[in-house]
Amino acid sequence: MFKLSKKADYGLIAVKHLALHRGDHAFSANEIAEEYGISATLMAKVLQKLAHKSIVAAKHGSSGGYQLSKDPSQISALEVISAIDGPVLITSCVTNHGNCDATERCSVKEPLRRVNESILNVLSSVTIAQMSSEDPHEPSLVALRT
Amino acid sequence: MFKLSKKADYGLIAVKHLALHRGDHAFSANEIAEEYGISATLMAKVLQKLAHKSIVAAKHGSSGGYQLSKDPSQISALEVISAIDGPVLITSCVTNHGNCDATERCSVKEPLRRVNESILNVLSSVTIAQMSSEDPHEPSLVALRT
DNA sequence: CACATATACGACCGTTCTAGTCGCAGTTAT
DNA sequence: ATAACTGCGACTAGAACGGTCGTATATGTG
Structure with missing residues (x-):
């Protein structure tokens, strides 16, 4: 119900870690996993997907x-998330690929498509560089214009 | 992975249907379910949650x-979704309720909290009335100010 | 060259969440 | 009173997810 998978979570943690230690030596999956108390094998799996x-x-x-x-400023949160979890779609039928058996009758498809777009905008506008900046009193990364 | 549950989907369909036929007689779960080719008992369950x-x-x-x-203009998509699926949280640990065992070390919690807030803004700014208006060339329900 | 250490990949389980069903109790119009 | 409907909670089946393990492969080092 609208939650990020744990793997995507771990992916963001790993990428942010690498961003903070850019220029240092390469980090093994083991190293990163230990740093945050996460299973090493699972972190390896996540990093594999990111490498792919x-x-x-x-x-x-x-x-x-x-x-x-x-560069961390060139990587969006959306990239990391969709690399691990696949494309971000809030419903199963936003893609017109006909998996919704009631395409004709379904009346909420179009509005939800727009909402989905907005969320993609939010996620793609957040970069790893922004997530790595320590500025805590930045009011809000993204705001809404209604 | 970031998907709306089918039940939430059905809820939106039902609420939109009721919005379009406001003033008519009351609609039974059966009636609405048949209209969209959805299981009647499941639709009943969804409507029960909305009634609650x-x-x-x-x-x-x-x-x-x-x-x-x-009034349809007073009902946001967020209300409907969270009524059915519970609160919208993109991660399990945004609520500070300490279910994340690495609260100290987790470095992405705060940035994700902000992203979560943005998504809540998007969802709460979309009303059922907007979803029911048939205007297809409205450019975008919500846009972003970066 | 041989060895230690690293990733790559895929098969594999257990648990949790979701979709969907069923039966019974309660409520209202006729 | 009775028929038709909703309210509610327990229940089952199946898919998705989290997480592990074993093996193959590539690479730097002595």
């Missing part, structure tokens, strides 16, 4: 690990 | 049914 989408770069071998492949 | 939160008013007995208890 080229958000982080994996380096094999001993003293290997992961590094950001882009 | 006083979004719709139930009328017992024969020729009974449901009616909106408020």
Whole structure:
């Protein structure tokens, strides 16, 4: 019911960690997992997905690990989330791919599509760089114009 | 992964239906369910939840049914969704209720809280009345100020 | 070259959440 | 009184998610 998966959560934590330690050596999944008290194997799995989408770069071998492949200001929260959880769709039938058996009759499809768009806007406007800035009294990352 | 539950979907459909037929007789769960090809018992369950939160008013007995208890412009999508699915929280630990075992170390909690707030804003700014207006070329219900 | 250490990948379980059903009690119009 | 309807809670089946494990593979080091 409208919740981020834990894996996406972990992904954001990992990416933010890498952003804060940019320029340092590569971090192994183990290292990051220990830092936040998360299962190492699970963190590895999450990082694999991020590597697959080229958000982080994996380096094999001993003293290997992961590094950001882009600048933190160029990575949006949406990228990280959808890399792990797949595309963000608030309903199953916003994509017109006909999985909704009542496409004709369903009257809320179009309004929800617009809401979905708004949420995508919110998520894509938040960058990892913003999430890493420690400024706590920034009033609000995104505000609404009605 | 960030999806509206089907029940919330059905709830929105039902509320919108009632909004469009305001002033008519009360609609039974059966009637609405048939109209959209949805399981009647499930629709009944959804409407019960909406009635519990006083979004719709139930009328017992024969020729009974449901009616909106408020003006469609006074009902937000957020109200309907959270009535059915519970509070909208994108992570399990935004509420400070300490179910996150790594509250200290978790570095993404605060940024995500802000994102969550933005989404709540989006959802609460969309009313049933807006969803019922048939204007298709309204550019966007909500836009972003960055 | 051989070894230690790292990721890559996929199969695999247990638990939790969701969709959907059923039966019974309570309420109202006729 | 009775028929038709909702209210409500327990219940089942199935999918999704969180998390683990084992194996294959790549790489730096002695």
